[in-house]
Amino acid sequence: MTDPALQMTGVRKVYGSGDQEVVALDCDELTIAEDEIVALVGPSGSGKTTLCSIAGGLLQATEGTVEVGGRDITELSASELTDFRRTAVGFVFQTVNLVPFLTARENLLVVDELGGRRSRNGAKAKERADQLLDELGLTDRAGNLSSELSGGQRQRVAIGRALMNDPALVLFDEPTSALDSKLGDQVVKLIRDEMKSRGTAAIIVTHDDRITHYADRTVHIEDGRITD
Numbered sequence: 001m002t003d004p005a006l007q008m009t010g011v012r013k014v015y016g017s018g019d020q021e022v023v024a025l026d027c028d029e030l031t032i033a034e035d036e037i038v039a040l041v042g043p044s045g046s047g048k049t050t051l052c053s054i055a056g057g058l059l060q061a062t063e064g065t066v067e068v069g070g071r072d073i074t075e076l077s078a079s080e081l082t083d084f085r086r087t088a089v090g091f092v093f094q095t096v097n098l099v100p101f102l103t104a105r106e107n108l109l110v111v112d113e114l115g116g117r118r119s120r121n122g123a124k125a126k127e128r129a130d131q132l133l134d135e136l137g138l139t140d141r142a143g144n145l146s147s148e149l150s151g152g153q154r155q156r157v158a159i160g161r162a163l164m165n166d167p168a169l170v171l172f173d174e175p176t177s178a179l180d181s182k183l184g185d186q187v188v189k190l191i192r193d194e195m196k197s198r199g200t201a202a203i204i205v206t207h208d209d210r211i212t213h214y215a216d217r218t219v220h221i222e223d224g225r226i227t228d
């Protein structure tokens with residue numbers, strides 16, 4: 001049996017202390033299979049971004065165990081976490097965060113360059129970037145600055161960038177909230193196709209119940225607790 005993409009056990013995240021204490025996440029158990037797409041749905045402030053940030057090694061849990069692709073990331077040092085984020089996970093945020101003065105292709109290649117010593121040779125990375133841009137229907141926009149792209153095109157570049165390092169798990173935090181409903185639908189279909197063709201797991205945070213239609217499973221969260 002292969003390791004799950006994500007295994008969270010007894011994970012709590014507490015902000016502040018004393019009277020100011022906020023329990024942002026209190027997750028007894030969450031397992032996401034190796035190739036599973038999970039929609040994470042819950043009200044504002046329920047802990048969705050906190051959960052994704054912990055799963056992606058951006059934020060340290062107060063207690064509990066987090067394993068990604070069978071690797072326990074709970075006790076990693078800061079530099080090990082940086083390495084983990086670069087090699088094992090992909091992120092797509094609501095606000096796309098492309099580098100505006102780089103082209104679509106360069107926004108993908110920057111992932112490889114940040115990889116430092118571990119970076120593939122440049123030619124291989126270019127090949128991969130072009131293949132991804134092609135799959136995402138962006139070949140004719142590859143040389144355009146990201147500031148010259150539409151909202152949907154930028155979101156697709158962000159998806160390509162998240163896939164550059166062959167992650168075990170991709171975390172999408174409200175990837176469609178800035179898009180109109182038709183474009184949102186297209187982007188979610190695209191996410192599903194890209195994940196399924198690679199057998200990559202994903203968490204898609206959304207307020208949109210239509211999006212859950214494309215997920216294998218929906219997980220509900222309220223006040224930091226998974227309610228299923």
Ligand SMILES: Nc1ncnc2c1ncn2[C@@H]1O[C@H](COP(=O)(O)OP(=O)(O)OP(=O)(O)O)[C@@H](O)[C@H]1O
Pocket residue numbers: 015016022023024042043044045046047048049050051
């Ligand atoms: N840095 C922080 N310091 C203190 N409290 C925080 C911090 N970050 C988040 N919180 C609190 O933790 C809880 C969960 O926040 P989180 O951002 O995970 O919610 P969310 O489900 O992503 O909400 P939204 O749908 O609005 O994005 C909220 O009550 C929030 O106010």
Ligand SMILES: [Mg+2]
Pocket residue numbers: 048049050173
């Ligand atoms: Mg959020």
